[in-house]
Amino acid sequence: MRKxxxxxxxxxxxxxxxxxxxxxxxxxxxxxxxTVQAATKKKDISREGKKKLNKxxxxxxxxxxxxxxxxxxxxxxxxxxLKQKKIHADKLLWRVMSDSxxxxxxxxxxxxxxxxxxxxxxxxxxxxxxxxxxFLHVDYSxxxxxxxxxxxxxxxxxxxxxxxxxxxxxFEKIYPExxxxxxxxxxxxxxxxxxxxxxxxGGFEDTYNxxxxxxxxxxxxxKAYETAIDAMKLLKDQGVNVRWYVLGEGELKEQLQQKIDxxxxxxxxxxxGAKENPYPYYKQCDIYVHATGYEGKSIAIQEAQILKKPxxxxxxxxxxxxxxxxxxxxxxxxxxxxxxxxxxxxxxxPKECQSYGEKAEKKVLQSxxxxxxxxxxxx
Numbered sequence: 541m542r543k544x545x546x547x548x549x550x551x552x553x554x555x556x557x558x559x560x561x562x563x564x565x566x567x568x569x570x571x572x573x574x575t576v577q578a579a580t581k582k583k584d585i586s587r588e589g590k591k592k593l594n595k596x597x598x599x600x601x602x603x604x605x606x607x608x609x610x611x612x613x614x615x616x617x618x619x620x621x622l623k624q625k626k627i628h629a630d631k632l633l634w635r636v637m638s639d640s641x642x643x644x645x646x647x648x649x650x651x652x653x654x655x656x657x658x659x660x661x662x663x664x665x666x667x668x669x670x671x672x673x674x675f676l677h678v679d680y681s682x683x684x685x686x687x688x689x690x691x692x693x694x695x696x697x698x699x700x701x702x703x704x705x706x707x708x709x710x711f712e713k714i715y716p717e718x719x720x721x722x723x724x725x726x727x728x729x730x731x732x733x734x735x736x737x738x739x740x741x742g743g744f745e746d747t748y749n750x751x752x753x754x755x756x757x758x759x760x761x762x763k764a765y766e767t768a769i770d771a772m773k774l775l776k777d778q779g780v781n782v783r784w785y786v787l788g789e790g791e792l793k794e795q796l797q798q799k800i801d802x803x804x805x806x807x808x809x810x811x812x813g814a815k816e817n818p819y820p821y822y823k824q825c826d827i828y829v830h831a832t833g834y835e836g837k838s839i840a841i842q843e844a845q846i847l848k849k850p851x852x853x854x855x856x857x858x859x860x861x862x863x864x865x866x867x868x869x870x871x872x873x874x875x876x877x878x879x880x881x882x883x884x885x886x887x888x889x890p891k892e893c894q895s896y897g898e899k900a901e902k903k904v905l906q907s908x909x910x911x912x913x914x915x916x917x918x919x
Contacts, residue, residue, distance in 0.1 A: 597637075606640035617689055628684035634658035635689075641666060653697075656685065664693040673699040675725070677836035679857040680711040687714060694718055701725035703837035706857045729842050729904065734819055738847055743820030750781035751887055754825035754849075756818055756840040757832070759790025759811070764854075768831050769799055770876035771883070772809045780884060784809045785825070787818050822847045827886050827893070831872070831879050835859050845900035850893035852882050868899040 601607040614632060621627045638661035651669035653660040660674045674697050678685075694700060694715050700722040702708040712719045744752065757763045765786065772784050786809075793811060800809050815821065822828065828844035828851045835858030842862070844851050851869040853859040863869035870886060872878040886893050 600640045601636055603640035604643075606636045610636050610639060613691075620686075620688065626684070628689075631657065631684055631689055635661055638662040638665065644668070656680075656683075660697075661690075661693060664696060671698045673697065673701065676700065676702045676707055676711055679707060679834045679836065680714055682710070682834045682857065685714075697721070699723065703727055704858055704861045706861050707836045710857065727837055727839050727842060729839070729846065731846050731905070734843055734846050737817050738819035738823040740817060740820060742815070742817055743824045744785070748783050750783055751826045752824065753782060753784040753827050753829050753883065754787070754821055754844075755784070755829050755831070756787045756822075756843075757830070758788050759786075759792040759796060761792070762834065763788075763790075763832050764874055765792065765796050766799060767874055767876055768829065768879065769796065769803065769805065769809055771831070771879035772805055773803050774876055774880040775883060776805065776808055778880075778884070780887065782883070782887065783807075784829075785821065786811050787813070787815050787821060789814045819843070819847070822849060825849065827852060827883065829879070829883065830854070830859065831874060832856065832859070833874060837862065842904050845897075845904040848897035848901050850886055850896040851900060852879070852886060854879075862903075863900075867896075868903055869896050 613635060617632060618627070634657040638658045641662050644667055647668040647670070649669065650671045650673065651663045651667040653663040653672070653674035656674070656676050656678060663669075663672055663674065674694070694711075695717060697718075698721065700711070700718055702711060702722060702724055703726060705724055708722055708724055712722060715722075755763075755765075755768065759765060768784070772782075775782055788811075797811060800806060800811070812821075822844055828841075828849040830838055830841050830844075830851065830853040832838075832854055834856050837858050838853075841851060841853060841859070845862075845868075851863060853863050853869065853871060854874045855865075855871040856874070860871060863871055865871045870882050872882040
């Protein structure tokens with residue numbers, strides 16, 4: 541019996557490492573926790589950099605006994621995830637990494653967790669404060685969170701801010717007790733700065749004279765780029781004169797490039813990487829497409845709206861709150877045929893698209909009022 545008790549935690553540790561490193565996962569940034577940034581703005585982190593990063597992650601797992609004291613937690617949640625046939629490796633890592641962070645002895649008047657996951661766990665478990673606030677940016681359950689995963693930590697926060705009404709609704713279904721202290725706080729966007737930067741030199745460097753589609757976002761599963769690539773293939777097979785550009789970096793870059801090349805789309809679906817100033821690309825594109833599996837509230841969509849771009853987005857949480865079908869943009873389902881059909885419709889209806897852009901700009905101006913409300917809540 542004793543041997544089994546010793547082996548079980550060991551198996552959990554092995555399982556955790558297998559999940560994390562097989563997925564090529566790198567360290568998330570956690571509020572006050574001193575972590576390494578996973579990538580630069582201009583290019584993917586090098587292979588040597590990944591090795592160093594993974595070594596640092598490995599060491600941090602053992603800092604302050606973070607991994608070992610979370611073994612029961614890991615076993616319980618990995619078991620649940622296996623039954624659901626979906627492993628959320630990042631969510632498991634959040635908890636362990638937050639417990640390996642610095643120790644803060646000082647008491648503060650207020651502590652604010654800027655993000656769900658590790659930042660929230662760290663503020664809840666390791667920061668002493670008279671008041672604690674936290675922010676939610678994603679559809680809570682769809683993103684893979686649960687009360688067991690959180691250890692019910694949200695019950696102890698004085699204020700919980702969500703970036704949209706749908707995020708609020710999703711969260712309150714899981715935490716109905718928190719409804720009276722959960723509020724909407726829209727993303728704050730510096731409209732004047734975005735417009736100024738859009739006028740600076742930069743943007744597309746090719747001489748393409750067809751329609752340009754732009755997408756901005758991390759190269760992750762959530763962003764559903766494989767579906768977008770399939771949609772682009774359908775458009776090219778129909779002879780549509782269009783080129784799709786993507787700004788962003790991520791762990792799927794090599795995999796996506798292989799698919800692009802295998803479908804003969806090397807010059808048609810282009811991964812440009814991350815850009816320090818993406819706004820000239822927004823300004824110069826003809827259509828902005830945001831085809832994702834789920835969202836909280838997309839800043840990329842808001843940026844495109846500020847620059848009066850016609851937008852196509854998938855009909856999912858977050859997106860549908862930002863776009864009203866046929867009024868200030870278009871919504872589609874997350875399948876290649878739907879995305880391709882809507883893009884073709886937008887290309888063939890330029891006047892309607894111009895109207896979408898103008899109405900979208902007015903909408904984003906109306907939603908950018910969160911700071912004053914937040915300051916009132918702090919009083």
